[in-house]
Amino acid sequence: MVTLSATTPSEIETALAPIKGQSISALLIANDAMFYDPAAVARLVALAASHAVPTIYQSRDFVDAGGLMSYGANTDDAEREAGEFAGSAGHPCRDRAQPQGC
Numbered sequence: 001m002v003t004l005s006a007t008t009p010s011e012i013e014t015a016l017a018p019i020k021g022q023s024i025s026a027l028l029i030a031n032d033a034m035f036y037d038p039a040a041v042a043r044l045v046a047l048a049a050s051h052a053v054p055t056i057y058q059s060r061d062f063v064d065a066g067g068l069m070s071y072g073a074n075t076d077d078a079e080r081e082a083g084e085f086a087g088s089a090g091h092p093c094r095d096r097a098q099p100q101g102c
Contacts, residue, residue, distance in 0.1 A: 009040035
C-alpha cells in the first residue's frame, strides 16, 4: 500500500504523480474538507481517469462528477433522518400507546 497525500486542491496533481512510476492498481480516496469544493472533486476525478486507475471515492459527489464508484454514507439521507428525528423529539404524542387528539 502506498499513501499519497494532498492538503490543498493545488497539490492533487503532484500527489498523484507517483502513480505512473509505481505499480498502483487502485486508489481509495479518503474524506477531506477540500472536497467540499466541486472544482477539487472534478480535478481529482479527471486526474484519476487520466491515469486509468480504478478509484473508490468517499461520496456520491465524485461519481456524479464522473468517478467510478463511491463507498460511504449518503449524507442527504442522514441529514433528512436527523431532521425527522429531531422534529419528533418531545412531541406530546410520541410515546403514548393510544394518543388522544394526535
